[in-house]
Amino acid sequence: MINIIKKIASVIKVFTLKHKIISLIIILCLLGGGFWIYKSLTNNDGQTSYVLGAVAKGTIISSISGTGQVSAFDKIDVKPKVSGKIVYINIQKDNEIKAGTFLAQIDARDAQSAVQSAENDLDSARLSLTDINGEAKDALDAAYDKGLDALTTTYKDLASMKANLDSMFLESSYNGNDSDINYYLDFVRFYDEKTNDLSFWITDAKQKYSDMQKNMDTVEEIGWTISKNSQASQIENIVAETYNSVKIFLDLIRQTSNLTQRYQKISETKNLTTPIKTAATTTQITQLSAALEALIKDTATLLTAKSDITAKKVALSKANIDIKSQNLSMQKYENALLDAxxxxxxxxxxxxxxxxxxxxxxTIKTGDIISSGIVLGSIVTKQQVIEISLNEVDAVKVKTGQKVTIAFDALPDITATGSVVDVDIVGVVSQGVVSYGVKIALDIIDSQIKPGMSGSVNIITETKQNVLTVPNGAVKSKNEAYYVLVPGSPAPIQKTVEVGVADDTNTEIISGLAEGDQIVIRTISNSKSATPTIPSTTRQATQGLFGPGGR
Known part of the structure; x- marks a missing residue:
């Protein structure tokens, strides 16, 4: 084939050289014919033509763009908070360190002494508080223990004298119809002219004793259930009740002892013979004296216990007041220790x-005296951020956590990703325009990306997948409504649509079209005689209206 072409080219070349005029005429004819054919094909006689396209499903990524500079995510200056002599320093440029790394120390001997002093003061306050509370509580516990001991002794004494007293008050030693004590009472009333002092015996002696014994049995029954494990109020109450009952019982025994002795004296003085044997009366007087002695002692012991409990409760209450004062002092010492x-x-x-x-x-080294606040060095994080500024329309669409793509002017081969980590709450007004700072953290750590480099960012504010899309140029607006052109006769007709988000290329169609519908995506007009179209605005994915690809 190549050889044939070469032979044809050689023949044409020979012919052209021999017949120059004829060759020129042939070339002109070919050029003129070609031009005529072109004009015939491209001449539409002033008519407008349309390029159609189909509605298709796709993905729309709405984003907002901006530019800014790279900086470290965080930077701190290493500064002492106190003045003094440096005893240790380990801050070396370009060293990578972790949070908590020990960097330097100022001479802390005076501060350590202050801490030790504060700890001693606090320990003393705690010891005083423990002594006050412990002593008062121990004393009250001891008073309750003494009260329990007094109850035990009293109940034993009552039990030991009960048989003898029952015999005197409830039985008759002379086989009579009444008890011995009632016999003594009637005898004294008959033979003794001084009966005014017998007012205690208004009621029957037997009944009086029975009532008192019944009350004592009730109190004693409760008392035997009380122990060290009982509530303090129960111990206090039973001690008081037992004391009151024993005091009344003591008065009965005292009056009975006096009555019996008067009976004995009258019978001896008047040399009277009575049915109760003298020996029995003498024994009863001895038994009453013993009971009286025991009850006097028990009553005194119970009163002491009762009074001691009351006094120790008052002492504990006062100690609690002192404890509150001590607590305030201890709180002061605790605060002092914390400050130290x-x-x-x-x-x-x-x-x-x-x-x-x-x-x-x-210039700073170990042994130097430095002031508080002096900068010993600076630390920057390895993670980097890029900070941009957005107008108020775009700023409201940006949220922390949104994904970002970043391109660098100085590094065309590197495209980084990141996420929004901060959006200013308060904007900055400059010449009547409000702007908000946005901080974006880079996902990568690359030594090629230097602080201060310029970068262009695209913040992805919304992503919609599998939605109906049309080219941005196909969507037009009129009277705050959107429409597209669909094929019609003799010319395309307008069809109203509801639009959603848009990116740099396509716009989402929410309603008005279906997948596969044909629409006009571009209009070709002859400038000489094209018929004017209805005034409209083509929908553009501009930052002011929708953001770059966003609405």
């Missing part, structure tokens, strides 16, 4: 972040 420890911590300098030491004051 916080002050001591200022003498030790640690890194508060992970990062790299970016700058160091090499």
């Amino acid at each position: 420890k916080e002050n001591l911590a200022k003498y030790y300098i640690y890194s508060s972040i992970d990062g790299i030491i970016s700058a160091v004051d090499s």
Whole structure:
């Protein structure tokens, strides 16, 4: 084939050289014919033509763009909070460190002494508080124990004398119809002219004793259920009740003892013979004296216990008041210790972040006296951010966590990803325009990306998949409504649509069209005689209206 072409070209070349005029005429004819054919094909006689396309499903990514500079995510200056002599320093440029790394120390001997002094003061306050509370409570517990001991002794004494007293008050030693004590009472009333002092015996002696014994049995029954494990109020109440009952019972025994002795004296003085044997009366007087002695002692012991409990409760109450005062003092000492420890911590300098030491004051060394606030060095994080500024329309669409793509002017081969980490709450007004700062954290750590580099970012505000889309140029607006052109006769007709989000290329169609519908995506008009179209505005994905690809 190549050889044939070469032979044809050689023949044409020979013919052209021999017949120059004829060759020129042939070339002109070919050019003229070609031009005529072109004009015939492209001449539409002033008619407008339309390029059609189909509605299709696709993905729309709405985004907002901006530009800014790269900086470290965080930067801190290493500064002491106190003045003093440096006893240790380890801050070296370009060293990578972790949060909590020990960097420097100021001479802390005075601060350590202050902490020790504060701890001693607090320990003393705690010891005093323990002594006050412990002593008062121990004393009250001892008073309750004494009350229980007094109850035990009293109940035993009552039990030991009960048989003898029952015999006197409830039985008759002479086989009579009444008890011995009632016989003594009637005898004294008959033979003794001084009966006014017998007013105690208004009621029958037997009945009086029975009533008192019944009351004592009730109190004693409760008393035997009380122990050290009982509530303090129960111990206090039973001690008081037992004391009151025994005091009344003591008066009965005292009056009975006096009555019996008067009976004995009258019978002896008047040399009277009575049905009750003298020996029996003498025995009863002895038994009454013993009971009286025991009850006097028990009553005194119960009164002491009762009074001691009351006094110790008052002492504990006062101790509690003192404890409140001591607590206030202890709180003061605790605060002083906390302040001393916080002050001591200022003498030790640690890194508060992970990062790299970016700058160091090499003139400062161990042994130097430095002032608080002087910068010993700086630390920057390895993670970087890019900060941009957006107008108020775009800023409201940006939320923390949104994904971002970043391109760098100086690094055309690197495209980084990131996410929004902060959006200013308060905007900055400049020449009547409000702007809001947005901070974007880079997902990668790349040594080629330097602080201060310029970058262009696209914040993805919304992504919609599998939605109906049409080219942006196909959507037009009129009277605040959107429409597209669909094929019609003799010319395309307008069809109203509801639009959603848009990106740089396509617009979402929410309603008005179906997948596969044909629409006009471009209009070709002859400038000489084209018929004017209805005034309209083509929908554009501009930052002011929808953001770059966003609405």
